[in-house]
Each structure stands twice: as structure tokens, then as C-alpha cells.
Amino acid sequence: MDFGPHLLLASLEGAVTAAILALTAMGLSIVFGVMRVVNVAHGEFYMLGAVIAWWVTSLIGGHPAIGFVMALGIAPLVVGLLAAAADKLILQKINYDPDRTIVATIGLLYIIQQTTLMTFGPDARPVQPPFNTRLALPWFEYGEGGFAMFWPWGLSITSYKLFVIVAAVAILTTLWLLITRSKIGLIMRATQLDSETALAFGVPVDRVYMWVFGLGAGLAAVGAVLVVPIQQAHYLMGHDPLLLAFITVIIGGLGSLPGTIIAAILIGMSDGIISVFFSPTLAKIIATLLVAMVLVFRPQGLLGRSA
Amino acid sequence: MSNTQRSNLLHLGTITLLAVAFFILPTYHVGNLSRIMVLAVYAIGYNFLFGYTGLLSLGHALFFAAGMYGLGLSMELFDLTTAPALVVGLASALVISAVIGFLALRTSGVSFMIVTLMFAQAGYLTILYFGTYTRGDEGFVIQQADRVLFGVDLSSDTGRYFAALALFSVCFLAVAHLVQSPFGRTLVAIRENEERARMLGYDTVTHKLKAVIISGTISGLAGAAYALLFGYAGATFATVQYSIFPLLWVLLGGAGTTIGPLIGVIFMFYLIDLSSSITSAYMLIAGVVLVLLTLFAPQGLAGELRKRVFKWMP
Numbered sequence: 001m002d003f004g005p006h007l008l009l010a011s012l013e014g015a016v017t018a019a020i021l022a023l024t025a026m027g028l029s030i031v032f033g034v035m036r037v038v039n040v041a042h043g044e045f046y047m048l049g050a051v052i053a054w055w056v057t058s059l060i061g062g063h064p065a066i067g068f069v070m071a072l073g074i075a076p077l078v079v080g081l082l083a084a085a086a087d088k089l090i091l092q093k094i095n096y097d098p099d100r101t102i103v104a105t106i107g108l109l110y111i112i113q114q115t116t117l118m119t120f121g122p123d124a125r126p127v128q129p130p131f132n133t134r135l136a137l138p139w140f141e142y143g144e145g146g147f148a149m150f151w152p153w154g155l156s157i158t159s160y161k162l163f164v165i166v167a168a169v170a171i172l173t174t175l176w177l178l179i180t181r182s183k184i185g186l187i188m189r190a191t192q193l194d195s196e197t198a199l200a201f202g203v204p205v206d207r208v209y210m211w212v213f214g215l216g217a218g219l220a221a222v223g224a225v226l227v228v229p230i231q232q233a234h235y236l237m238g239h240d241p242l243l244l245a246f247i248t249v250i251i252g253g254l255g256s257l258p259g260t261i262i263a264a265i266l267i268g269m270s271d272g273i274i275s276v277f278f279s280p281t282l283a284k285i286i287a288t289l290l291v292a293m294v295l296v297f298r299p300q301g302l303l304g305r306s307a
Numbered sequence: 308m309s310n311t312q313r314s315n316l317l318h319l320g321t322i323t324l325l326a327v328a329f330f331i332l333p334t335y336h337v338g339n340l341s342r343i344m345v346l347a348v349y350a351i352g353y354n355f356l357f358g359y360t361g362l363l364s365l366g367h368a369l370f371f372a373a374g375m376y377g378l379g380l381s382m383e384l385f386d387l388t389t390a391p392a393l394v395v396g397l398a399s400a401l402v403i404s405a406v407i408g409f410l411a412l413r414t415s416g417v418s419f420m421i422v423t424l425m426f427a428q429a430g431y432l433t434i435l436y437f438g439t440y441t442r443g444d445e446g447f448v449i450q451q452a453d454r455v456l457f458g459v460d461l462s463s464d465t466g467r468y469f470a471a472l473a474l475f476s477v478c479f480l481a482v483a484h485l486v487q488s489p490f491g492r493t494l495v496a497i498r499e500n501e502e503r504a505r506m507l508g509y510d511t512v513t514h515k516l517k518a519v520i521i522s523g524t525i526s527g528l529a530g531a532a533y534a535l536l537f538g539y540a541g542a543t544f545a546t547v548q549y550s551i552f553p554l555l556w557v558l559l560g561g562a563g564t565t566i567g568p569l570i571g572v573i574f575m576f577y578l579i580d581l582s583s584s585i586t587s588a589y590m591l592i593a594g595v596v597l598v599l600l601t602l603f604a605p606q607g608l609a610g611e612l613r614k615r616v617f618k619w620m621p
């Protein structure tokens with residue numbers, strides 16, 4: 001393939017990464033924004049979403065679409081409830097003290113990961129995508145006879161990957177409407193701005209925290225269910241998304257939701273493009289160092305306001 | 308008996324106990340104990356920053372690995388003998404902790420944890436990237452001939468145990484002395500209330516930087532000693548898990564106590580040792596312990612003891 005089609009292919013793959021990343025990072029960002037809490041176990045909620053998706057689809061059988069739709073409903077719900085329970089049983093008890101919360105969620109990380117290892121096992125397991133038609137893409141080039149359209153070999157995307165992008169956009173739009181237009185969103189924003197005043201106005205802050213924590217984990221699980229037909233479920237799969245989501249939230253500005261989306265697109269796309277053209281390890285080293293430097297020299301992130 | 312005398316008694320008593328343990332414990336536990344003492348040095352280094360200065364780093368594996376690879380690679384690639392290689396290991400930990408400290412201390416709180424985590428991750432990936440020299444995850448063995456220091460064979464049971472004990476004693480006593488000195492007291496003041504310490508005229512940034520360097524160098528020393536005593540250097544020691552371990556040990560034993568790191572390592576070591584004979588998912592135990600600790604004993608074992616019984620404990 002020439003450079004042009006190659007780049008198009010890389011950006012399409014990047015867009016899929018960006019879509020999943022936006023969902024995962026949004027979960028982390030909401031939790032940090034509303035509760036001022038860093039959830040280190042976020043990647044494990046993601047992994048749990050994928051594992052439950054595998055479990056549901058393999059249990060149901062029949063056409064892969066039925067299992068997939070069921071998984072898309074069940075996995076985020078189960079993960080969200082689990083996270084809400086963890087919040088009530090652990091984080092609420094330690095009063096969301098920043099240091100202790102990090103330690104407790106590190107503990108949670110190992111509990112979820114190792115329990116999955118004991119039950120699900122160390123193997124990676126695939127999930128059938130509900131539909132998977134290969135769509136060839138055309139490429140236009142200015143040649144001797146003016147513009148010509150042709151179909152380069154290998155330049156294609158599956159219908160499922162397009163669906164992932166569309167689904168992520170739809171879910172994020174719904175979320176945005178929920179936060180900005182509904183009463184639930186109003187309560188969330190009130191709690192974020194000033195939890196004590198919100199409490200004085202009769203907002204059940206403890207319960208809001210619990211469900212926000214659940215919502216954050218649920219979003220990670222949605223991302224995982226969408227990705228699992230492309231990637232396979234594995235008990236260690238939460239590690240990379242956690243780091244990437246962290247990076248995204250930081251670059252976007254801690255707690256800034258639009259910033260998170262923009263950063264997710266930026267990072268997802270560049271990850272897709274860089275890993276096509278450079279060694280993935282080197283790309284990761286550069287990305288990690290860049291993010292650390294952003295935090296050091298511009299701690300409020302790209303869109304965040306200084307605290 | 309004054310409090311200082313009591314602490315001296317506690318510290319010298321601990322060291323004596325460890326020395327006596329070599330003669331009375333069975334070989335298996337003696338082997339474990341030498342590993343525990345080296346890891347306790349790592350925990351002591353971590354405790355100096357976390358327990359006394361109040362900075363929670365999630366990137367100490369980088370310093371541990373700096374010591375380990377500084378020693379290992381200078382032996383592998385430049386054929387240095389033991390003592391100069393040890394110096395290289397120490398120096399690389401010192402330089403790296405100075406650079407990381409200089410950068411990371413521009414941030415605070417949650418950002419500090421994430422920045423240190425990121426730097427450590429970049430360090431781990433760098434070790435993998437230069438796999439031709441470091442041999443990545445597989446790691447490499449330190450040659451038997453290189454493991455002799457001042458005529459002591461560090462690969463023999465006795466040599467290894469007493470080298471570990473000597474190293475542990477030096478770090479243990481030095482840190483115990485340091486935290487009672489005016490410098491250490493200032494660090495505690497910064498931990499308790501940085502604004503106030505600054506208002507009283509202390510240069511808090513320089514103090515914190517010094518704390519990172521001391522902590523990082525002790526951690527690097529532990530890394531170098533680990534490679535030297537157990538004859539192996541590998542990228543596993545640079546992973547996030549090895550940044551979380553010292554946090555776990557210190558929290559379990561008691562942050563901000565001199566004896567806490569040792570207690571934490573002993574406890575955790577045997578907990579994992581026992582549970583790994585039952586299940587391969589032994590990190591589950593670590594997770595449960597972390598959660599239970601934050602819920603019920605945020606001060607750790609020694610910290611709770613100090614709160615309830617021995618108020619004089621250092």
C-alpha cells in the first residue's frame with residue numbers, strides 16, 4: 001500500500017481506539033470530577049466487563065447478536081452494582097481520604113484481578129462479533145487521467161468496527177444530555193461544585209457518590225463489551241486501558257469532561273497512527289514521558305482550569 | 308529509662324535478634340530472612356519518603372531497578388568488579404532519584420503519585436526496549452565470581468545472611484538517627500503541615516528533594532544488594548507491582564515508625580509464602596490485606612502498637 005491509504009487505515013484503527021478510550025476515560029473523569037477520587041481499580045472494572053461479556057455470550061448461544069446485546073445490557077449493570085457496593089463498603093468508610101482511597105483501590109484492583117484469575121483462568125477467550133462484514137474502502141488519487149478511484153488491496157474496515165465508533169458516540173451523547181439536561185445531572189453537578197452546600201439542600205451526597213462510582217465503572221464496562229469482539233477477554237487486560245485512561249484524563253484536564261473527549265480522540269488517533277509507523281514500545285515510552293511532562297509543567301491539563 | 312534509651316534498646320535488640328536467628332532457625336527460614344532483610348532495606352527507603360515526609364510515590368521500582376541494573380549492567384558490559392559496580396549502582400539510583408525528584412516535586416498530592424508512576428513505567432519500558440543488553444523480562448544472572456565483596460562469598464548462606472544483616476543494620480540505624488535529627492524533624496513538620504513549615508522559614512522544596520534523593524538511593528542500594536546477593540537482575544523488579552510492594556509493607560508495618568518496614572516485610576513475606584502453596588492467585592491476599600488495612604488499621608501494626616501501648620516508640 002502507498003502512504004496515503006496506509007494513513008487512512010491507521011486513522012480508522014485509531015478512531016476505534018479513540019472511541020473505546022473515550023468511554024473508559026469518561027468513567028474515570030466523572031468519578032474524579034464529582035468525587036475528587038482517583039480510582040486505580042478502573043482498569044479492572046473494564047476487564048470485568050469483558051469477562052462478563054464472554055460469560056454471557058457463551059452461556060446464551062444462538063446467533064452471536066443475541067448474546068452480544070444481552071452482554072451489552074448485563075455487563076455494565078453488574079459491574080456498576082459491584083462498584084457501587086465497593087464504594088459503600090470501603091470508600092465511604094474511609095471518608096474518601098485521597099491517599100487511603102488510592103491504597104484501597106489498589107487493593108480492590110488485586111482482589112478483582114486475582115479472583116478473575118481463579119475463576120475465569122489465565123487464558124484469553126474470544127467473543128463472536130454480532131456482525132462482521134468486511135467493507136473495502138476506495139482511495140482517490142490524481143493520476144495521468146485526472147482523478148481516479150481505485151480499491152487498494154488491504155484497505156478495508158469491518159462493519160463491526162464502524163458500529164463501535166457509532167455506539168460510542170451515541171452513548172457519550174446520551175451521557176452528555178444526562179449530565180447537562182436532566183435532574184440527575186443537576187444533582188451530580190451540584191455535588192461536584194460544593195458537596196456540603198448540596199447536602200444542606202437535601203441532596204443525598206453519599207448516595208450520589210455511590211452511583212457516580214457505579215456509573216464510572218459501568219462506562220468502563222461498556223467500553224470493554226464493545227472491544228471484546230475485537231480483542232478477546234483476558235484477566236490482565238485492564239492494565240493498558242487504566243494507564244491510557246489516566247493519561248487521557250490528565251491531558252484533558254482533571255475533571256474536565258469535554259477535555260477528556262478531546263484528549264481521547266487525540267491520544268486514540270495518535271496511538272493508532274504511531275503504532276503503525278514506529279515500534280510500539282518506543283511509542284509507549286515517548287507517550288508516557290510526554291504525559292508526565294504535561295503533568296509536571298502544565299498540571300491543570302490542556303483544558304482544565306488551574307485549581 | 309528515657310525514650311532515647313528505649314529506642315536504642317529496641318533497635319539494637321532487633322539487630323541482635325536477627326543475628327541470633329541465623330543460628331537457631333532452620334536453613335529454609337534463614338534463606339527467607341536474608342531476602343526479607345534486603346527487602347526491608349527497600350521498605351526503609353520507601354518509609355523515609357512516605358512515612359516521614361508524607362509523599363506517596365508509586366514509582367519506587369524505578370529506583371530499585373536503577374540500583375539493580377546499575378550494578379548488573381556495569382558487571383555485564385564493562386566487566387567491573389563487585390565494589391566499583393556497587394558504587395555505579397548507588398550512583399545511578401542517586402542521579403535518577405535526583406532527576407525524578409526535581410521534576411515530580413513540581414506537583415503534589417494525586418499528581419505526584421501519577422507522575423512517579425508514569426516515570427517508573429517509562430523506565431520499565433526502557434528496560435524492555437534495550438532488551439539486547441538487559442534481556443528484558445527474562446533478565447540475566449550475575450556471575451558467581453562477581454559476587455565476592457571484601458573476601459566474603461555472598462553466594463554462600465552465611466556470607467549472604469550476614470551481608471544482608473550488615474546492610475540492614477546500617478540503613479536501619481542511619482534512618483532511625485536521621486529521623487530524630489533536626490532535618491528529619493523538619494520533614495515530619497512538612498508532612499503534618501507544609502504551609503506552616505514554609506511559614507516558619509523552612510525551604511520545603513529543598514527538604515523534600517533531599518528526602519526523595521535519600522529515599523531513592525536507599526531503595527537503589529536495596530536493588531543492587533538484591534542483585535548481588537541473589538545473583539539475578541530482571542525487568543520484573545521494575546514493574547508497577549514492585550512499586551506497590553513497598554507501599555504495602557510500610558502500610559502494613561506502620562508508616563512513620565522505624566521498626567514498621569521490617570515488620571511489614573516479614574508479615575507480608577510469610578503471608579504470600581503460605582498462600583502461594585494454596586493458590587497461584589497469591590496477590591489476592593495482598594489486595595485483601597490492603598483493603599482491610601485502610602479500613603481498620605490505617606496506622607499499620609507498629610503504628611497501632613504505638614498508639615495503644617508503647618507511646619515512646621520511634
